[in-house]
Amino acid sequence: MNLPLAAIWGQDPGSGALIGYLVGAFILGVVMMVAMTKMPTRGRKPSVWIATFASGFFYFLFWIWPSPINRGPSDLPVGFSEKVGFGLQDALPKVANIAIILTAFLLGLGIYSLLHVHLGRLFKKQKDWQFSLILVVSMVLMIIFGYWDWMQRQFNDPDLLLAKMDNWGFVNYSFDLLFDGLLQQMDAAMFSMIAFFILSAAYRAFRIKSIEATVLMASALIMILSIMGAVDMVYSNMIDSMTGGDPGHFLNDAKITAVASWVKNTMQVPALRALEFGVGLGALAMGLRLWLGLEKGGVS
Amino acid sequence: MSENLSIWEKMQSFDRRWLYLVLIVLVTFGLFVSPDIPAQPDESSVGLYVTLDGLDENDTILIQSDWTNSTRGETLGHLEALLRTVMAKRIKFVMYTFADPQAPQVSRDALRRLNDELPEDKRYKLGIDYLELGYFPNAEGATQSLGNNIRTFWEGRKTRVEGNGGDEMDIFRTPVLENIQKLEDCGMICVVTPSNTIDIAVERLSGKLPICCMCTGVVGPQILPYYNAGQVAGLAIGLKGVYDMEMMMAGGLNLDKADYPNSVRSDKYSENKALPVVSPIEGKSSADYSLGRGKKYYAALNIALALMVLAVIAGNIGMYAAKRRERNA
Structure with missing residues (x-):
């Protein structure tokens, strides 16, 4: 079963057809977002429910419908039941990809929310704006050096020499300092503070009463x-x-x-x-x- | 009034920062001394090592590395022990994460450090010995799709291959995955996690291939029901799990002490035997190659736990001393 979506995902990277699909999907997304925003609450609720039900119904069907076992690449379905079973099995990775992409949007939403809150605090010079400044600067630096490092590895390192630290340059060391030297160490330091709280609790709170x-x-x-x-x-x-x-x-x-x-x-x-x-x-x-x-x- | 208080009662009101200082000093001391502390491996760690020991050189395994540095005291040791074993046995692996966008970079760094230790001809090469597939959001959907069909889930994915002049290749044409037609063809999946992503793996992948897990001490009890039910073949819990793995890697399991003097003993699984890993670095013994963070941190863990036991005892004695004074007053 060749799903229409497969035609989109199957395009070669960088091809005109793929770019066309992407532009079309972007325009459709913007139209849907605007339509949802303008829609009165009375209409929005059923729309959200229909989308939720349709998404859940796929997984429900996948769960209850007999699934082909040990299916070979050249096997063809026989009868309605097998056709549906094959179709559901073929569709699962596509649906999962959609779910993965939608989940990835949450990252974008998180970045938007973070910038919205902290840039607002920064420009209005609200209380503790200095912390917001540190956050925004750190984020921008991490994005710049992260992408710079990635682009070097992806496009300027055909022999994968950067896999060894001896071949690193300024960008790679800078990214390593920011990611491993700072972010990850602070992450570990925050978590290790639990040891102090546990010891304090063991002494003051763990009582046989x-x-x-x-x-x-x-x-x-x-x-x-x-x-x-x-x-x-x-x-x-x-x-x-x-x-x-x-x-x-x-x-x-x-x-x-x-x-x-x-x-x-x-x-x-x-x-x-x-x-x-x-x-x-x-x-x-x-x-x-x-x-x-x-x-x-x-x-x- | 205060001069009549006993030492225990006075300790009830002392500044907690002294306690913190004692913890810092003792744990730091523990990091600098790493004595050989004898310990029997947990039964679940034995399960993990025996599963790994049963893999052959041509096997491909999946490593789901879902941790970041907040839990590195335990999980970095887990991943390093796993990778050292895998790299010593020349097992191919695919590494990815379903949990955290930072996780791929963290595991990549760990792999690079271990790779740098190896001689040039033994180094693991991208696209030939291992694959890095990055981060997949939505663990539930991704795991279900992986369980449904590994080929369609990763269909169209490409990787760079070391020595290929920078050209990308379909991952199913690489030596790592070329023989994998379905998930069942993989030797095992090992989830290194500080969270519940192992629950999802058990729910979606159970029965298809051996599932193993390396998790933090906090998550361990939550996974034990799966281990007891046989749904998880092996489980290394917390820092003790790292230490167990390293001791088994260094000396083997339940072997004759005459031939393997460092072999560890497991009373409960005395019929299970496993060889130590053979160091891929010339001049380094199995112990030199295998003992890492587990051995380094285990003394500190013992000291911290002993301090906690003492704190509980001292706190309770103080409480009873105060109660007794109140009763007598």
Whole structure:
């Protein structure tokens, strides 16, 4: 089944036909966006619902319709059921691509929103405008050096010499400094601050005030000690000396790793399964409400 | 009044910044000493290493690298251990991400560092030994499409090939993917993640190929049900998972100590045996090649955890001392 969309995605990069399709898609997108903006709320809600239902209906059909198994590249469908099954299977990557492209638009939306907020604060010299300036400058620098680095690698490095650091130049070092030297290090530093909060909480908040808290603390201690190899090994060796190395001895069950394994497999995993079931049922209910247009929020 | 307080009660009100200072000093000390700390590998880490050990040189695997540097204490070690094993065994791989736009660059940097360590003839070459396919937004849709048909999902994608003069080539014509007709032809998929992208992989790809995961300690418990159910073949959790992997890579698993003195023991999986990785760098032993961030950070982890246990104990003793004083007053 050759979908009309396949004709668009199948064009050669840089060909006139592809550019024509892209311009057409852009104009259609702008027209649709303007139409949606001008549309009264009364009309907008059904439009959003129809788009949502159609998108969900494809995946619903894909899920319930018998799917061809071990299909070869030259296999042809026989009968209506197989034709639909083949068609759905062929359409899935195209639909997934559309979903991927739509999701990628969120990045653009994020950049727009960020610039809208911070440029506004900057030009109006609102409180903490200096931070907005740093943010915008950092973003612009990262975009410039990111693209510059990418273009060098893509178009000026046919032998892929830049894969080795020895061949780097100013642009590559600058991008590495910005991305790995600054952004990623700050990212790691922010995350590592959790260690301080956890330690502070362990000292000030983790108190045995009830039976539940005692059980929680006992479990936590077992899990912590099981990760500490040195403690585990000393304790295990002690038990081994008592059992004489007999793997069938009941005292082996008192090893920290054995107790931790029991806590994980007998307590933690079933509890998590129950939670996952609950979350799954909630997601199913929410998904159905969104799909069938019963959820009123977010479409006005 | 205050001079009658016990040391435990006085400690209840001391400045928390002292606690932070102790943490900084001790953890920093832990980073500079990296002693051999004996540890039994977790059963889930054993599963991962045994799965990797079962791969052949001609296999192609998928590496879904969904992490960024915020969790690099754990996930960078995971990816490095995985790549070192894969590169030592000359297994081909496809690397991509479904989670974060920054992730491809982060994993690219990690791969470059490891590649730079290798001698020229052993270096992994783009388009020949591995592929980098970048970022795919919408993990749910992308994973479903990958599971449906790997050929149509990545249809038309091109890559540069090292030694090809800069020309691009269809990825399914490269040595990495030329023998892959369907997802089941891949040796395994390993998801390196600090988030729930492994859930999606299990939901959409289960039963098609062995799924393994390397995740942060926070996410680990959430994935254990999949491991216990057999849907995930192997799972390295947190920094302990990195250490487990490195120890097994360096010494092998459940091997005869006479032949492999550094072999680690797993009581629960004593029937599973796996060889250590063979270092691709001449003059470097398996241990020298394999031991990296796991060994470097494990002492610091032990120290931090010991400090936390002490903090909990000291905090509770202080609380009881204060309660006792109130009762006696």
